[in-house]
Ligand SMILES: CC(C)[C@H](C(=O)O)[C@@H](O)C(=O)O
């Protein structure tokens with residue numbers, strides 16, 4: 001099977017880690033029968049500075065004809081810059097990548113084993129970015145719209161349910177696991193936002209009441225108490241589903257549990273396309289030192305393959321990464337090691 | 353000085369902990385010259401069921417003539433119930449309690465010492481609760497307004513700056529501390545919400561550039577990475593200021609760091625009125641067993657006194673609570689102990 005993969009390194013360490021993802025995919029055993037074509041694409045702050053556009057139309061169109069993609073990271077300005085808007089947020093919308101999936105898993109040697117997946121709605125909520133500012137006698141006031149639809153809420157909950165079932169299968173196949181039952185925890189703040197988060201809550205629960213999810217237990221948590229519980233009893237969770245912004249916050253929180261953002265992959269998933277994206281940002285502070293952690297990107301490449309139904313290839317990559325982490329000899333500084341990016345990549349390639 | 357304090361136990365364990373706050377205030381040494389009058393007031397789900405109103409007008413009006421208040425907790429339904437709306441959110445608005453202050457501090461014996469304050473804007477953001485729902489061919493869609501004003505953002509940042517300066521004084525007076533400098537970390541998501549969170553960011557930084565905050569260092573964090581850092585390096589923070597919803601989430605997150613929500617107090621602060629409120633909820637699961645932790649409420653009573661300029665009285669209460677926790681013999685089950693609420697109260701009263 002031939003797979004065309006768009007590569008968007010973006011800014012900062014995105015440029016250092018995306019090549020790692022590419023090399024790992026290229027090094028997969030030929031017995032898997034996969035052939036990759038890679039296309040280099042532009043997006044981000046540097047692209048904006050060069051061309052006046054953060055997400056060139058060509059990037060979007062090329063990706064539309066790809067099977068999958070790998071997105072590095074972009075540096076976004078913290079203040080509004082005319083004409084600039086985050087390319088990753090735009091890409092998720094333009095390519096209808098309606099689910100953001102972030103598995104958070106500690107290595108076997110961790111003090112507290114963690115194994116959960118955060119499933120984040122990826123297209124609406126406050127990310128519709130409909131904002132306005134007006135003047136009042138008391139100064140400026142700005143408003144943003146938080147939009148929640150029954151349809152997107154229902155879709156994302158179904159994906160969460162499917163992931164819970166898939167994890168159950170993986171467990172049944174003898175893999176070590178922490179939480180036993182397939183469980184989806186619906187996160188919201190409907191005690192305050194009774195209409196928007198109330199709709200998310202009801203639509204999600206309705207979707208999960210479908211007979212195909214009969215074996216899946218459904219629970220709910222208010223987002224503030226979800227963050228609290230995430231830290232107090234992470235072992236109690238399996239799949240957590242949330243609207244866009246809470247999902248963004250929860251997935252960084254969950255990443256903190258496993259030691260470094262440099263370990264945590266994500267995938268932006270649509271009906272026929274998946275784009276891997278490491279959870280860390282562009283980290284300009286460490287750029288150019290050759291010490292960025294390639295693991296999140298390598299795992300993101302595997303996660304992308306999972307959603308392209310290449311589970312065997314994905315499993316091979318995960319195993320190579322886990323072996324590297326479990327041995328613990330070649331780790332980048334964010335994990336307390338002294339290895340260079342290049343050494344970690346070489347070690348993982350060797351184990352493939 | 354005579355202080356009139358409104359008591360709103362609310363629902364669930366609110367009814368068990370508010371009396372603890374009252375008894376501690378009554379037991380303060382007479383040398384402090386404080387005389388308390390308490391007025392019992394109603395609000396919450398039970399009140400709604402009895403009277404059809406969650407926050408009776410009488411409660412609001414009586415509080416308006418009080419110096420301070422103690423609010424327990426209310427049980428809010430997770431689905432919209434006609435006529436019901438969270439009384440604590442309404443009270444904060446009706447009484448112009450524009451700041452929510454949550455000090456999060458571990459006892460001296462903790463493995464990782466934590467000492468920070470989350471300052472949360474308390475009147476706007478998504479808590480304006482302006483929502484609407486409409487039908488589309490694809491199903492229901494709901495929208496909520498997130499409103500951020502320059503004025504409220506500036507006010508809350510100033511309070512954060514003042515708290516940072518006050519903490520510096522307490523440290524200078526020889527109290528043990530973790531973070532040295534006065535530091536305010538402004539939290540937002542302006543990389544996505546450039547207008548609303550962008551306004552919060554700019555207004556907060558402007559307020560903190562006032563010469564009176566010259567000694568205060570100002571930093572900023574994107575909210576998702578703030579949650580990550582909160583767990584990875586809590587010792588790096590002093591005062592964290594945030595819009596309403598992020599503040600809600602961050603304060604529960606910070607509470608997880610010190611072991612139990614049952615320890616964490618808060619105060620809702622206005623120009624001339626302060627209302628203490630334990631951070632835990634109504635916890636119907638443990639109600640009636642006599643095991644709820646009174647510490648958060650007792651500390652909230654002290655925090656209320658601080659904002660009523662009775663710092664000496666507040667310090668006495670904090671010291672009694674700290675002594676109880678440091679000895680560690682009489683702790684409620686949420687802290688791994690076996691003591692009853694009543695025994696913990698008695699121990700703290702004894703130490704006053
Ligand atoms: C960079 C930013 C726009 C983005 C987001 O908020 O979605 C990031 O935090 C992420 O989680 O991918």
Ligand SMILES: CC(C)[C@H](C(=O)O)[C@@H](O)C(=O)O
Pocket residue numbers: 191192224428438440441600
């Ligand atoms: C009960 C709820 C409305 C409230 C809030 O979100 O403010 C609570 O979480 C709090 O933090 O006081």
